[in-house]
Amino acid sequence: MTRNTAEAWLPEEWETSKVVQSIQQISAVESLSARIPMGSDTKHVPRTAGMDVAVVAKGGTYGEDTSLNDEVLLSAVKFGKAVRIAEEDIDDSVANIIDAKMVGWGKSYAKMIDNASLAVSAASNGTTIPFTSLYQLLNTTDATLSYTGGANITTASSSGAPTYSEFSTAIGLVEAGDYFDPGAMVAIAHPAFRKSLRGVVDDQHRPIFIEGLGGTPDTVFGIPIRWSLGAKLAATATSAPTGRALMCFVNPELMLLGIRSGPESVFIDGRDGLSALTDESILKMRARRGFAYGHPNGASILVG
Incomplete structure (x- = not known):
């Protein structure tokens, strides 16, 4: 990509940028989530517990739905880095x-956004977390949503x-819920699962894992798998997690990715200002994102 020396943030072209293409290929969160434009640092997004239905007699009165209506809060966080480059x-x-x-x-950003969104094992602090x-959400009791922490893990x-029974139990937790589609x-999973999946069969010796051919995705129990290097447990968000591998069964409609700005970059010429003393230019890169998963009953996780 051609860079001008003007100090202005330049957004990456979504259709042609190699940066965006690599992010889309590596990040399951960036490529699958419902993208929510953000005009400020925070945005409230409606969340519903669904809506009931009943038979209405001819000329009868419609019953009123009492399902919970609330919202989730997306808060934009900046992911960035700067690098000095000699002239x-x-x-x-x-x-x-x-x-x-x-x-x-x-x-690196693609792996970190997946890790931050799926696999960090502590409460958010707005910086390192x-x-x-999703892992922390499923580990936390929410009486308002009738969810008990750890129930879907x-x-x-x-x-x-993991055994056949453990794979089956994990997917069964979300299959039994109202949000199963x-x-x-x-399934968003770390590639470490590939080796173990190849040997897992059911009682009729049929494999639960089918490797995709001709551009079709790999599947487990017939559900497409999206591989993610960020899907490993970590205490804080990182592009190189080292904890246990996760397989997350999710509904992408509930993955809410707030888009505030980016990916974008600014090139600061080494001949401007104080940087002229070193013959070095500075390249800064950033993306501002928020993330929330819509409902804990709409996902489950297998910890490998």
Whole structure:
């Protein structure tokens, strides 16, 4: 991508940017979530517990629904980094070092946004823990929503691979809920599950894992799998989590991704201001995002 020396944030072109393409390929959250435009740092998004239905007699009175109506709050957090680049590297290199740095940032951001949204195991503090992750949401009791913390989390009992029963139990927790949509459900899983899934069969020796062919996705129990390197437990949001691998069964319609700005970058020429003393230019990259999952009863997690 060509950079001007003007100090202004330049948004990445959604259709053509290599940065955006790499983010979409790596991040399940960025590619699957319902994207909610944000005109400010915070935005309230309606959440409903559904709506009942009943038979109405001819000329009869319509009964009134009493399902809970409330909202979730999206708070935009900035993910960013700056890098100093020597003028010699810009002028002399055959490869485009600015493009390379931008794509590298995009890949790290893609893993971090997934980790922050799905797998951080602590309450949000708005900085090192930017959001209430799906894992933390499912670990927290919410009497208003009639949800008990941990109810939709299955933890593998063996230090080896999860068993058929554990995979089946995990998906069964969301299948039994009001938010199960067989046409929309997706499993977001760390690639560490691939090896163990290949050996899991049911009582008729049929594999539960089918590897996709010709561009079709891999599936588990017939549900498409989206692989995510960020789907590992971590104490704080990171692009390189090292905890236990997760497989999250989710409804993408409930994954709410607030879009405040970005991905975008600014190039600060090394010949301007104090930076002129070092013959170095500065490239800054950022994206501002908020995230919330709509309802804990609409997801389940298997901890591998």
